[in-house]
Amino acid sequence: MNFLNEIMREYPSAISFGPGAPNHAFRDDFSIPECLACFEEHLIEQTGCTAKDASNLLYDYGPSKGILNRLIADALAMDEGIDVAPSSIVVTVGAQEAMALALRALFRSPRDLLAVVTPCYVGIIGAAKALGVDTVPIDETDNGLDLAGLAGAVAHARSQGSNIRALYVAPDFANPSGTIISRSAREQLLALARKENFFIVEDTAYAFTAGVPDPTPSLKALDTEHRVVQISTFSKIGSPALRVGFVVADQRTRNADGKDEFxxxxxxxxxxxxxxxxxxxxxxxxxxxxxxxxxxxxxxxRAKADFYRSNLQALIDALDHKLSPLVAEWPTIAWTRPEGGFFVRLKVPLEVDLNLLRRSAGEYGVIWTPMVSFHPAGGGRNEIRLSCSYLTREQIQVGTERLASFLRAACASATQGSDP
Ligand SMILES: Cc1ncc(COP(=O)(O)O)c(C=O)c1O
Structure with a gap:
């Protein structure tokens, strides 16, 4: 990801399908003084404190678990019927801190393994690596995950004297695949977690892009046994600059001193x-x-979902239009058609690496993300991820034209056995 940022800095005129960032069109939605004033008024109303106390609270150290906990608990109840006490929520420095904290607290023995639905978000792979937690990839399928593969991984780990302690999954329009896990697969996953006694770490970063009144319930909403640790973020729905996320952690666990606690x-x-x-x-x-x-x-x-869905459709339409002629010549070129999220995956008959990315940026003015970073155990060598969330429609059009020119040249040279 750092390399991607470097490339974007090095080629500022290139159109970048790289970052999964929210669109600046929503900047005006988000007036910092108005949001602060609104929250301060809420504090005064809720607690009966003075305006000065409310403002002091914001300019001081605060409770480690956060000051939004009740608001979040009420939102979860209103939106999804999730019944959770404010004290079971921790407001974190983005989802990334929530991931690191959850892994640190849940994983205590080197024999504890984290299963990850793969391809998967690089942040969880990075957090697991930083904390010395070994990961076990579980394949994603078109409408879910390979449950038989997960059951096999649990049995295999056990036979080796280790233990799948938790599974990380983003069931709604995952990054990078855009896959949505069906309700029945969610129910089967929860049943397996119950049978095999593992936790599920659910990441809901892109769930809001469903944009329908009655979306598929989250794993946490279907969880009757406190198996799901749900991680969310304001980065995509609001702004990543806020660095505000939260984790719902209402399960009882044993701490290092052998005592039960939430x-x-x-x-x-x-x-x-x-x-x-x-x-x-x-x-x-x-x-x-x-x-x-x-x-x-x-x-x-909901106010933003329509925008992101139509950007996604604009990208899919542009790929249909600009890349279909290439498919006749190179039939392995194929792209996904997700219904939400920020990303499309593109298969190409090329070995995708950072050198290829540099050529694409330098010679064709288009940047994308190699998929290898999303495969902790290898894989994804012939795939790229395209993000369209923060681009304009015009940039999507022009970027796709450039991508088509680049692919035509790169595939032709690869077919002839030389570099593009
Ligand atoms: C699936 C997923 N979870 C979490 C995050 C990051 O969240 P945060 O900015 O809150 O750390 C991202 C960002 O790309 C993501 O794609």
Whole structure:
């Protein structure tokens, strides 16, 4: 990912299908002073404190578990019927901190393994690596994940004296695949987690892009046994600059001293030693955003989902138009048609590496992400990820034309056995 940023800096006129960033069209939605004022008013109303106290609260250290917990608990209840106490929620420095905290708290023995639905988000692979947690890839399928493969991995781990402690999955329009896991696959996954006794770490970063009144329920909404640790973020639905995410951790676990406690308490304690607390100012801005949408995360997302879905459709249409002529010559070229999320995956008859990316950027003015980074155990060598979330329609058109020119040249040279 750092390499991608470097390339974007090096070739500023290239159109980049690289970052999964929200669109700047929504910048005006998000007035920091108005959001802060809205949250301060809410505090005064809720607690009866003075305006000065409300403002002081935002400019000071805060509780490690956060100051948005009740708002988030109410939003989860209103949006999804999830019944969770505010004390079971920890507001984190983005989803990334939530991932690191959850892994640190849940994984205590080197024999504990993290299964990851693959291809998967690089942030969880990175957090697992940084914490010395070994991962086991589980294949994604068209409408879910390879449940038989997961059951096999659980049995195999056990036969080796280790243990699948948790599975990481982003069931709604995953990054990078855009896959949505069907309701029945979600139910089967929960049944397997119950039978085999593992946790599920659910990442809902792109769920808001479903944009329908009645989306597939989250794993947490279907979870009757506190097996699901749900991680969410305001980065895509709001702004990544906020660095505000949260984790719902309402399960009882045994701590290092052998005492039972709520996972959220363990996460809060860990957080107090890592980032102390999430910036109250940033939390207040995120809280203000929510309050301005009736306190509903779903309503906050609904205002943006249509935009992202039509950008995605514009990219798919452009690929249909510009790349179909290439398919006649190179039939392995193929692209996905997700119905939500920020990403399309493109298969190409090329060995995709950073050198190829540099040529694409330098000679054709188009940047994309190699898929190898999303495969912890190897794979994805002939695939690229295209993100369209922060581009304009015009950039999508021009970028796809450039991509088609690049692919034509690169595939022709590869067919002739020389470099493009
Ligand atoms: C699936 C997924 N989860 C989480 C994140 C990052 O969240 P945050 O910015 O809150 O750390 C991303 C960002 O790309 C993502 O794609």
């Amino acid at each position: 996972l959220a308490d363990a996460l809060g304690r860990l957080k107090s030693m890592i980032s102390v607390n999430t910036s109250p100012i940033c939390q207040a801005v995120a809280g203000g955003m929510l309050l301005r949408h009736g306190g509903s995360i779903r309503a906050l997302g």
